[in-house]
Amino acid sequence: MxxxxxxQREIRDYLLGGLPQDAQRRVEERLLTEEAFMDELTLAEEExxxxxxxxxxxxxxxxxxxxxxxxTEERRTQLRFARALGRYADAAHATKSGAPSAARxxxxxxxxxxxxxxxxAGLSFAPRAGLALAAVAVVVFALWLAxxxxxxxxxxxxxxxxAGDRAAGAQGVPVRLPxxxxxxRLTLSLPEGAGASGGYRAExxxxxxxxxxxxxxxxxxxxxxxxxxxxxxxxxxYAVRLFESAPQGGERRVPGSYFFDVE
Amino acid sequence: MKHNSPVTQAxxxxxxxxxxxxRDLAARKYEQIRLRLIKLFTCRGRPDAxxxxxxxxxxxxxxxxxxxxGYVGDPCLYFxxxxxxxxxxxxxxxxxxxxxxxxxxxxxxxxxxxxxxxxERCVERLPPEGRELVLEYYxxxxxxxxxxRRELAARLGIAPNALRIRVHRLRASLLECVRxxxxxxxxx
Numbered sequence: 237m238x239x240x241x242x243x244q245r246e247i248r249d250y251l252l253g254g255l256p257q258d259a260q261r262r263v264e265e266r267l268l269t270e271e272a273f274m275d276e277l278t279l280a281e282e283e284x285x286x287x288x289x290x291x292x293x294x295x296x297x298x299x300x301x302x303x304x305x306x307x308t309e310e311r312r313t314q315l316r317f318a319r320a321l322g323r324y325a326d327a328a329h330a331t332k333s334g335a336p337s338a339a340r341x342x343x344x345x346x347x348x349x350x351x352x353x354x355x356x357a358g359l360s361f362a363p364r365a366g367l368a369l370a371a372v373a374v375v376v377f378a379l380w381l382a383x384x385x386x387x388x389x390x391x392x393x394x395x396x397x398x399a400g401d402r403a404a405g406a407q408g409v410p411v412r413l414p415x416x417x418x419x420x421r422l423t424l425s426l427p428e429g430a431g432a433s434g435g436y437r438a439e440x441x442x443x444x445x446x447x448x449x450x451x452x453x454x455x456x457x458x459x460x461x462x463x464x465x466x467x468x469x470x471x472x473x474y475a476v477r478l479f480e481s482a483p484q485g486g487e488r489r490v491p492g493s494y495f496f497d498v499e
Numbered sequence: 500m501k502h503n504s505p506v507t508q509a510x511x512x513x514x515x516x517x518x519x520x521x522r523d524l525a526a527r528k529y530e531q532i533r534l535r536l537i538k539l540f541t542c543r544g545r546p547d548a549x550x551x552x553x554x555x556x557x558x559x560x561x562x563x564x565x566x567x568x569g570y571v572g573d574p575c576l577y578f579x580x581x582x583x584x585x586x587x588x589x590x591x592x593x594x595x596x597x598x599x600x601x602x603x604x605x606x607x608x609x610x611x612x613x614x615x616x617x618x619e620r621c622v623e624r625l626p627p628e629g630r631e632l633v634l635e636y637y638x639x640x641x642x643x644x645x646x647x648r649r650e651l652a653a654r655l656g657i658a659p660n661a662l663r664i665r666v667h668r669l670r671a672s673l674l675e676c677v678r679x680x681x682x683x684x685x686x687x
Contacts, residue, residue, distance in 0.1 A: 251542060264542075268535050268575040277538065279667050286637075307544040307598045316602055316611065317674055320618050325637035443603075475612070489619050493612055 247280045253304030285318045331487040391417040396425045397492030408497035422462045430490050433480035438462045441475045469498050506560045514560045517567035555582045617680035636666045
């Protein structure tokens, strides 16, 4: 391990409360006396938080992080911020990768691909045509099997955007799904200033859960229709967030959220 | 210097002289020491880190006229010794409690909502290259993250450590902007 890596390891252990007393003293003396050490420690804190958010900590580190590192409000704030930043970066990336991909094609190798090409080149016209037709039939059949089953019965609900602050009046609309409803169809009114976008993406958030992508079925200048399968909805509070494609690329959050409570 | 502290002006002047003969530099060192003490108490898991840092400084200041005369070495180390005592006393006064469970990853609560909206606004205020850099750096792909960051540093023609520092500065400015936005003090 290089001296730099060793120092980083020691700082990380210190942050997790896992250093023996003499090593802890060494780190803290550096913190008090070395000009650049405070920055190094702050960087290590951020990276530790990122690793926690990205689930890259061992079980032991994770436990120490929650028990020791998260013991101050300031660090809990930083954790929330890191999560928001990660989600935002992922959402921006997801929008970008919807465009034609610039990823490199895997390089040809002399393995299975080369053998397959050699086999194909050795066939005459009739077997080639037969194999090609069979392949097309298999693909069509697979696509037919994999087609998404469209719900036939909906429970329809119209919602308006609420500001984030529920104390200012944003209440969830109560929803009682009939047993035969296969999906919830939400017609979301766009707030003033939105509606000029060519496309939308929707996220469904449940209490304590991760955001899930929700299907956008249609949109016009005033509304966006989102369909959520009934099977995906348990009792509890939900919020839908909309993102619209930005003209210069990327996407923009449509202000506000759409709240509803499944009863 | 706090108004309700036992520190006299003479003691405070003596502390500043001890830190540096130049008054401006001494004031800067004083602030740095305070921030570092806050960090130290935070790292030791104390939720009242700021109060403990101030208490440490007060104690050192009261003793500065006497101690500074015979002390050899970096005054910061003297602060460190006092901070350790203050820490031990604080444990007796207020033993550490089991921390609250970590905040849920993505709750549909209004605080997370507002924070996300503020973050969007703040990211839009970054210069385009800063925005790109932050978004690329914080994508959450687990396995490839280190390679991707190395590639990113190479693309920018800087060392990986320089990239860490550049992104850290952007992140710090974003966090500051989000805090101002949440507090409603952000300029339009």
